[in-house]
Amino acid sequence: MKKIALNIDGKDAQAAEGDTILNAARENGIYIPTLCYHPRTKQAGKCRICVVEVKGLPDLQVSCSLQARDGMTVNTTSERIIETRKMIVELYLSSGRHNCISCEASGECELQDAAYHLGLEKSNFPVIPKDLPVDSSSPMIIKDMNKCIQCFRCVEGCNNVVVNEVLEMGFRGGDMTVVCDTNKPMGKSSCVICGECVQLCPTAALLEKKAAGKGRTWELKKVRTTCPYCGVGCQMHLHVKDNEIIKVTGVEDAAPNFGTLCIKGRFGYDFVHSPERLRSPLIKRDGEFVEASWEEALDFTAEKLLEIKKTHGTEAIVGIGCARTTNENNYIMMKFMRAAVGTNNVDHCART
Amino acid sequence: MQKILFKNIDVPDARSLDTYKSRGGYAALKKALSLPPEKLISMVEESGLRGRGGAGFPAGIKWKFLPKDRNRTIYLICNADEGEPGTFKDRHIMEFDPHLLIEGMTITAYAIGAHHGFIYIRGEYNWIAKLLMSAIIEAVTEGFVGYNILNSGFSFYIDVFRGAGSYVCGEETALMESIEGKAGRPRLKPPFPATFGLYGESTVIHNVSTLSCVPFIIEKGPEAFSKIGKPRSHGTKLFGISGHVNKPGLYEYPMGTPLRKLIYEAAGGVRGGKRLKAVIPGGLSSPILTADEIDVEMDFDSLLSIGSMLGSGGIIVMDEDTSIPMIAQKTAKFFAHESCGQCTPCREGTNMIKFLIDRIIAGKGGHTDLEQILRLCRYIKGSTICAFGAAAAMPLNAMIKKFRGEFEALVR
Numbered sequence: 001m002k003k004i005a006l007n008i009d010g011k012d013a014q015a016a017e018g019d020t021i022l023n024a025a026r027e028n029g030i031y032i033p034t035l036c037y038h039p040r041t042k043q044a045g046k047c048r049i050c051v052v053e054v055k056g057l058p059d060l061q062v063s064c065s066l067q068a069r070d071g072m073t074v075n076t077t078s079e080r081i082i083e084t085r086k087m088i089v090e091l092y093l094s095s096g097r098h099n100c101i102s103c104e105a106s107g108e109c110e111l112q113d114a115a116y117h118l119g120l121e122k123s124n125f126p127v128i129p130k131d132l133p134v135d136s137s138s139p140m141i142i143k144d145m146n147k148c149i150q151c152f153r154c155v156e157g158c159n160n161v162v163v164n165e166v167l168e169m170g171f172r173g174g175d176m177t178v179v180c181d182t183n184k185p186m187g188k189s190s191c192v193i194c195g196e197c198v199q200l201c202p203t204a205a206l207l208e209k210k211a212a213g214k215g216r217t218w219e220l221k222k223v224r225t226t227c228p229y230c231g232v233g234c235q236m237h238l239h240v241k242d243n244e245i246i247k248v249t250g251v252e253d254a255a256p257n258f259g260t261l262c263i264k265g266r267f268g269y270d271f272v273h274s275p276e277r278l279r280s281p282l283i284k285r286d287g288e289f290v291e292a293s294w295e296e297a298l299d300f301t302a303e304k305l306l307e308i309k310k311t312h313g314t315e316a317i318v319g320i321g322c323a324r325t326t327n328e329n330n331y332i333m334m335k336f337m338r339a340a341v342g343t344n345n346v347d348h349c350a351r352t
Numbered sequence: 353m354q355k356i357l358f359k360n361i362d363v364p365d366a367r368s369l370d371t372y373k374s375r376g377g378y379a380a381l382k383k384a385l386s387l388p389p390e391k392l393i394s395m396v397e398e399s400g401l402r403g404r405g406g407a408g409f410p411a412g413i414k415w416k417f418l419p420k421d422r423n424r425t426i427y428l429i430c431n432a433d434e435g436e437p438g439t440f441k442d443r444h445i446m447e448f449d450p451h452l453l454i455e456g457m458t459i460t461a462y463a464i465g466a467h468h469g470f471i472y473i474r475g476e477y478n479w480i481a482k483l484l485m486s487a488i489i490e491a492v493t494e495g496f497v498g499y500n501i502l503n504s505g506f507s508f509y510i511d512v513f514r515g516a517g518s519y520v521c522g523e524e525t526a527l528m529e530s531i532e533g534k535a536g537r538p539r540l541k542p543p544f545p546a547t548f549g550l551y552g553e554s555t556v557i558h559n560v561s562t563l564s565c566v567p568f569i570i571e572k573g574p575e576a577f578s579k580i581g582k583p584r585s586h587g588t589k590l591f592g593i594s595g596h597v598n599k600p601g602l603y604e605y606p607m608g609t610p611l612r613k614l615i616y617e618a619a620g621g622v623r624g625g626k627r628l629k630a631v632i633p634g635g636l637s638s639p640i641l642t643a644d645e646i647d648v649e650m651d652f653d654s655l656l657s658i659g660s661m662l663g664s665g666g667i668i669v670m671d672e673d674t675s676i677p678m679i680a681q682k683t684a685k686f687f688a689h690e691s692c693g694q695c696t697p698c699r700e701g702t703n704m705i706k707f708l709i710d711r712i713i714a715g716k717g718g719h720t721d722l723e724q725i726l727r728l729c730r731y732i733k734g735s736t737i738c739a740f741g742a743a744a745a746m747p748l749n750a751m752i753k754k755f756r757g758e759f760e761a762l763v764r
Binding site: 043045046047048049051058059060062065080083084087088091092094095124125126128149150152169171172173174175176 | 518535540688689690691692693694695696697699700701702703704707708711724727728730731732734735736737
């Protein structure tokens with residue numbers, strides 16, 4: 001890729017052609033705060049906190065959207081820039097219910113990070129009271145617009161990443177808020193509860209309902225794993241506290257899902273702790289399922305397969321693969337049926 | 353005095369095609385179609401015509417920005433949203449001389465190679481939209497618009513599109529979003545409309561008054577236009593004078609006419625013999641002028657040099673009884689209401705300014721509130737997606753700075 005040279009804060013920097021100023025700065029170790037920018041929803045230019053000055057261009061420029069060009073001179077820390085950033089964060093702190101004390105997002109909130117970065121403990125503007133009803137109609141998601149910072153990330157994610165086209169920014173000016181369909185409660189809308197919006201939300205405006213009150217960010221241990229639901233193999237983080245899964249998020253920078261999960265992967269983890277879950281193989285003896293060891297179970301199965309093969313021939317045996325297991329497992333299943341058992345009767349549960 | 357936009361204003365029934373033709377209408381179109389498009393572009397460039405919507409961008413340069421590839425689709429949009437408070441110039445052209453606009457659009461379309469044009473008219477101008485549509489039908493019937501115009505082989509169609517009541521839809525990219533059926537929210541720039549406009553195609557967008565100047569330039573030649581007015585501000589302009597004057601109304605004067613002359617000659621002076629207190633010279637978003645500043649000449653550069661702007665030419669005159677804090681309150685309310693809400697400095701900033709001014713007017717404000725408003729004005733300007741932020745910040749900033757005493761008297 002062609003490289004271009006630019007100057008950021010008096011330092012010579014290199015960037016890939018077509019890259020934004022924000023990325024160029026970050027790759028050269030220069031921090032620019034962002035709120036509405038997310039690598040997956042790309043340029044937004046909404047929050048304006050990433051503003052910089054570019055020599056020769058009027059006004060302030062948003063670094064998340066403006067392409068870096070060869071020979072550009074960029075300033076990211078002038079007084080005007082810092083004051084503009086402070087104004088923006090202070091306005092946010094004054095316009096919603098941004099109280100970190102018992103907020104679920106505390107510790108992973110991008111607004112909190114921005115305020116910390118700018119050294120703002122409180123807003124110098126008066127707080128305009130906001131008391132919007134919290135929408136908890138969805139079985140899995142809490143939508144609290146008092147904490148929304150109108151970054152459009154959820155809207156972008158819903159419309160352009162997962163393409164479910166449920167969320168949109170409704171109304172205008174200070175009334176602007178995230179709406180589902182034609183401003184329906186989330187639980188009554190066409191939302192399929194994939195949770196993409198929750199994952200993209202920089203604050204706690206969109207939140208996993210089941211995780212509420214279960215633990216703070218820093219108490220949770222992140223365990224990386226592969227989703228067991230289907231063969232796609234989505235990468236996810238289990239957020240665990242006291243050996244209990246509190247919530248699940250997609251791994252942002254890993255194939256194949258790059259952060260996106262479906263309703264099952266993100267919210268369907270209750271079975272892990274279910275007392276009804278099988279913990280050992282069962283063999284039916286005298287009409288009753290009885291617990292058995294793996295040795296016993298495998299021997300029993302092999303014996304029965306051999307018996308059927310001997311009396312009825314291999315065509316009497318069918319193997320059904322599992323849609324929720326991996327390609328590798330299904331390959332082994334196929335190999336086993338054809339090579340070990342000796343039949344071509346192999347199929348798949350999703351087709352039967 | 354040369355009238356360009358108001359040449360037919362006193363003629364009865366000027367809006368009918370027959371009357372318009374009897375006054376020499378569509379002669380410019382005939383002449384234009386006999387010339388190569390490049391010639392028309394250079395004529396408009398030489399005339400020095402600058403956009404009448406507020407920003408004053410040179411029209412000829414806007415046309416030259418278009419990609420040279422003639423196979424590309426090019427749209428022409430007429431911005432008739434006219435939402436700036438104190439502005440009522442375009443409605444008169446469209447209501448009383450619609451063919452002037454239609455002729456201007458058709459010539460412009462031929463010059464830039466557009467085959468489809470839109471008139472984006474504000475929703476409140478419902479009856480004018482109907483008048484425009486019947487005028488377009490008349491023009492189509494006689495072959496001035498539509499397929500194979502005057503047997504020249506050039507075709508151009510015009511649609512009238514009604515807005516739904518949003519000030520920010522007068523911003524060119526928000527307007528395009530609105531035509532596309534989306535919420536009227538300005539786009540990030542770049543890309544600019546010349547390369548990525550309506551439906552992603554190259555687009556030229558002009559104010560009604562700008563397009564209505566085009567027939568004159570083509571018919572009489574660029575020199576006839578550029579000799580009117582002042583250097584860098586050529587031609588005439590419609591000034592809509594409202595407020596505390598004896599004869600509020602719409603007046604066509606050359607660019608560079610002193611504001612004093614407009615108020616005291618055209619509009620007959622301040623009502624009831626009162627003293628003049630302040631003037632907003634170019635629609636609500638232009639910074640306010642004090643009575644001492646009205647000797648300024650009404651052109652782009654002169655107003656800029658004293659920290660205001662020509663804007664739309666909507667002049668609002670206020671007499672000595674006017675409370676500037678009350679004007680500021682109305683202004684803040686308007687901009688907070690009309691902000692599209694997309695970007696933070698504008699959405700939260702205009703809301704905060706309104707909150708603070710309301711508090712001051714209610715007698716509950718402190719000195720810091722004034723400082724915070726000025727702080728907001730300072731940093732909102734230039735940090736927003738579109739010019740709306742600056743349009744909200746500049747007038748409020750000027751009101752507080754120039755009439756600070758009145759605000760101080762209200763705070764504790």
